[in-house]
Every structure is written in structure tokens, then in C-alpha cells.
Amino acid sequence: PHDRPAKRPETESSRDSPVSTTSLTYPSLHSSTSLRPVPFQQPTGLLTFSYTPKRVLEFTHSALRYYIDPPPGADLRYGYERWIKRPEEKSRLDGLLRAIERVMEKADTSMGTGTGQKWLRDMSVITWRGVMTKILTAPYEERDGCELNAMCINGTIYLEEHHTDARLAEKEDLAPRQRQQTYYGYSFESWCTSSKPGIPERIAGQPIGWGGDVDTNVQWCSVIKTKLGDNRLVIGGEVDCVRGDYKGRTDTFVELKTSMSIRGPEDEARFEKKLLKFYMQSFLLGVPEIVVGFRTPAGRITTTQSFKTIEIPRMVRGKPSAWDPQICLNWGQHFLSTLKSMFTKDAISDQPVTTPRIWRITFKPKEGVTITSLDADGVKEVQGGEDRVGFLPKWYYDLASA
Ligand code: A3P
Ligand code: MG
Ligand code: MG
Numbered sequence: 001p002h003d004r005p006a007k008r009p010e011t012e013s014s015r016d017s018p019v020s021t022t023s024l025t026y027p028s029l030h031s032s033t034s035l036r037p038v039p040f041q042q043p044t045g046l047l048t049f050s051y052t053p054k055r056v057l058e059f060t061h062s063a064l065r066y067y068i069d070p071p072p073g074a075d076l077r078y079g080y081e082r083w084i085k086r087p088e089e090k091s092r093l094d095g096l097l098r099a100i101e102r103v104m105e106k107a108d109t110s111m112g113t114g115t116g117q118k119w120l121r122d123m124s125v126i127t128w129r130g131v132m133t134k135i136l137t138a139p140y141e142e143r144d145g146c147e148l149n150a151m152c153i154n155g156t157i158y159l160e161e162h163h164t165d166a167r168l169a170e171k172e173d174l175a176p177r178q179r180q181q182t183y184y185g186y187s188f189e190s191w192c193t194s195s196k197p198g199i200p201e202r203i204a205g206q207p208i209g210w211g212g213d214v215d216t217n218v219q220w221c222s223v224i225k226t227k228l229g230d231n232r233l234v235i236g237g238e239v240d241c242v243r244g245d246y247k248g249r250t251d252t253f254v255e256l257k258t259s260m261s262i263r264g265p266e267d268e269a270r271f272e273k274k275l276l277k278f279y280m281q282s283f284l285l286g287v288p289e290i291v292v293g294f295r296t297p298a299g300r301i302t303t304t305q306s307f308k309t310i311e312i313p314r315m316v317r318g319k320p321s322a323w324d325p326q327i328c329l330n331w332g333q334h335f336l337s338t339l340k341s342m343f344t345k346d347a348i349s350d351q352p353v354t355t356p357r358i359w360r361i362t363f364k365p366k367e368g369v370t371i372t373s374l375d376a377d378g379v380k381e382v383q384g385g386e387d388r389v390g391f392l393p394k395w396y397y398d399l400a401s402a
Contacts, residue, residue, distance in 0.1 A: 040228050045224050065194065157343060231331075
């Protein structure tokens with residue numbers, strides 16, 4: 001129902017890489033009762049890894065944190081001057097791909113050489129959780145556009161966010177107020193976590209319960225596999241902390257969020273709209289619990305509330321600010337299937353693709369999506385002069401295309 005006429009070949013930029021474009025419009029947001037429900041498989045954890053303060057990826061739990069109730073009235077401005085902020089950079093898939101290499105090695109070791117390759121070829125999409133969240137919530141997005149780069153190797157689609165250098169510089173150069181507000185979110189994470197299960201952190205010279213100064217280089221990530229409709233997905237994302245202990249499953253994961261305290265119906269509606277992103281972000285990684293810290297404009301926590309991820313859609317159902325996850329999943333299935341059929345056939349000649357193209361996917365709020373193959377200049381911009389094939393590291397490209 002949400003298709004414009006499909007493949008619409010446009011100008012030819014060169015003989016080798018004719019540009020082709022497809023457009024999709026977002027689905028109607030009115031009712032999903034007529035939609036075919038698209039199943040989403042419960043995510044299963046493949047592995048986890050940590051980024052150290054030096055931003056080195058290691059397959060350890062060094063960055064794993066444990067949930068702890070924040071002290072009453074916690075001050076989110078605390079430690080702001082000492083925030084070690086990770087520089088804004090192109091959000092490459094490199095870390096996730098290292099994890100995938102490791103999953104494949106493990107499969108080869110336990111089930112025989114070639115098992116890893118077979119496993120990889122079964123996957124439709126490999127990307128970060130943030131990218132999947134943007135795709136699935138796009139029908140409801142009213143403000144922010146977004147661009148992705150895509151490549152397809154042996155039937156598996158790789159998606160990364162596309163950030164121009166100008167956009168990265170803009171993000172780096174935040175207004176002081178915005179920078180402060182961004183810090184609130186990280187500060188809440190520190191107040192809510194400890195390096196030991198169930199015991200508030202005690203660091204000499206710092207308030208009890210403060211989990212340690214914020215260093216946004218440090219992250220604990222989980223890589224999961226799941227299935228949306230008929231597409232198998234491998235998704236990696238940061239997990240803020242676990243409740244109790246971590247035993248290799250996603251069922252103790254906790255997502256932490258801050259939000260302005262709700263003072264009236266307008267605030268409530270605004271919060272319920274935001275819940276779509278909270279929900280989708282957590283749902284995709286199999287995170288069952290979201291702890292929201294409600295704060296004053298000046299950054300004091302007033303209350304915290306724990307939400308069960310699966311119960312959130314029911315909370316907003318029938319409200320003026322309602323959203324329906326089934327519309328998102330249905331759209332996601334349609335979107336991914338469109339990519340798959342475009343990327344695995346040459347749009348012009350209908351022949352199988354031999355050399356990988358790079359595609360740009362542009363999300364326009366309230367309109368839809370365009371998918372275009374990049375010309376030589378676009379390809380150069382994406383590659384950025386490193387040892388890469390398109391946006392993928394060369395070592396990974398060799399592994400996946402073997
Ligand atoms: P809040 O979400 O509590 O505001 P996450 O919630 O995904 O774990 O991210 C932690 C914090 O990073 C967020 O806390 C917010 O401060 C910051 N952050 C994440 N995504 C952001 C974005 N798109 N723009 C600005 N800040 C963001
Ligand atoms: Mg996080
Ligand atoms: Mg969070």
C-alpha cells in the first residue's frame with residue numbers, strides 16, 4: 001500500500017555505474033488492524049564486548065555495569081567539568097564486524113570449518129541498533145531526517161549511518177546548554193550504576209552512589225540475532241547496565257533514560273511519544289526493562305520509574321499520542337525486503353551484481369525514503385581514504401565475500 005512505482009532509473013553518471021533510484025512512502029498511521037502482523041523473534045545474545053577508556057575493543061566485561069537505585073534528588077550536573085567526551089566520528093560498523101568475525105570463528109571451532117560462512121550467508125542485515133531504531137520509527141518521525149549508507153555482500157546487507165564532515169563538526173560544536181543537557185543522560189547512568197552487583201559505588205572524595213566520572217568512550221555492547229518477518233538480523237548496541245547479574249542472557253539488561261518531569265497533559269503526551277523510541281531501542285536488543293529518571297529543568301532527579309518494555313505499547317494504546325509498533329514492524333519488513341530485491345539484482349539490467357555498489361538511503365520526515373546508488377564522488381566520500389572497500393574494512397570485506 002505504501003509504494004510509489006518502484007524502480008525508476010535516472011541519469012547515467014558513467015557507463016559502469018548507472019544511478020538508479022527507488023522511492024518508498026511511509027505507511028498510513030491511522031490503524032494497523034488491516035495489516036498483516038509481522039513476527040519479531042525474541043533476540044538471542046551472540047556475544048558481548050567492551051570499549052576501554054582508550055576506545056580499544058576487547059572481548060571482556062570491563063565496561064559492564066550493575067544497576068543500583070540512584071540517591072534521592074541526584075544532581076545530574078555533578079562531574080560535568082570532568083566529562084571525558086568521545087569525539088564525534090563516522091559511525092562505522094568496525095566494532096560490530098570484529099564481533100561477527102569472532103562469532104564465525106567460534107562456529108568453525110565448535111561445528112567445523114565453513115559453519116561461520118554458512119551462518120553469515122543466512123543473515124539479511126547487519127547493523128547497529130541505532131540504525132534499526134531509526135528505520136523502524138521513521139513512519140512516526142516528525143523532525144529529524146537521516147541518511148544511511150548500504151552495501152550488500154553475498155546477500156547480506158550492511159547499513160551504517162552517513163555523517164558528512166560538516167554534520168560531525170556541528171555535533172562536536174554543541175551549544176553549551178545542549179551539551180549540558182546531553183551530559184544529564186550520561187550522568188544519570190553514573191548515578192544508577194556500580195562496578196559491583198547491588199552495592200553503591202564509594203569513591204574517595206566523591207558522593208556515595210556516584211558510579212564514577214563520565215567517560216563516553218567506555219561502553220558495554222551486546223550483539224544479538226533476531227528475525228523480523230523473513231529477514232534474519234544481527235544487531236549490536238550498547239547496554240547501559242544489568243539488574244542483578246549477567247549470565248549470558250539478555251533478560252537482565254536495563255536501559256536507562258532521563259526525561260523532564262511530567263506536570264500536565266501536554267508533558268504526558270510528549271513523554272508518550274518519546275516512549276516509541278525508548279521502546280524500539282530496547283525491544284530490538286531484547287532489553288526487558290527501562291528505568292526512566294524524571295528530572296527538573298536544572299537537572300535534579302525527582303523520581304524514577306521502571307517500565308517493562310513489552311508493556312509499553314499497551315500503555316499508549318488509544319491515547320491521542322498513540323503509536324503502534326505493528327505499523328513500525330510492518331514498515332521495517334517492507335523496507336528491508338525492498339532493499340534486498342534492489343541490492344541483489346542490478347536495477348538496470350536485472351542481472352546479478354558482481355561488484356558491490358554503495359547505496360545512499362535518505363529518510364525524509366513525514367514523506368518517505370529514497371534509495372539511490374552512489375556515483376564515483378559519493379563513493380569516494382563514503383570511503384574516506386582508509387583501507388576499505390566502500391565503508392567496510394578491507395579485512396572484513398575479504399572475509400565476507402570469500
Ligand atoms: P537520555 O536518553 O537519558 O537523554 P542512551 O539513552 O541511548 O543510552 O544514550 C545515553 C545518553 O546519550 C542520552 O541520555 C543522551 O544524553 C545522549 N544521547 C543519546 N543519543 C543522543 C542523540 N541522538 N542526541 C543527543 N544526545 C543523545
Ligand atoms: Mg546507552
Ligand atoms: Mg540509556
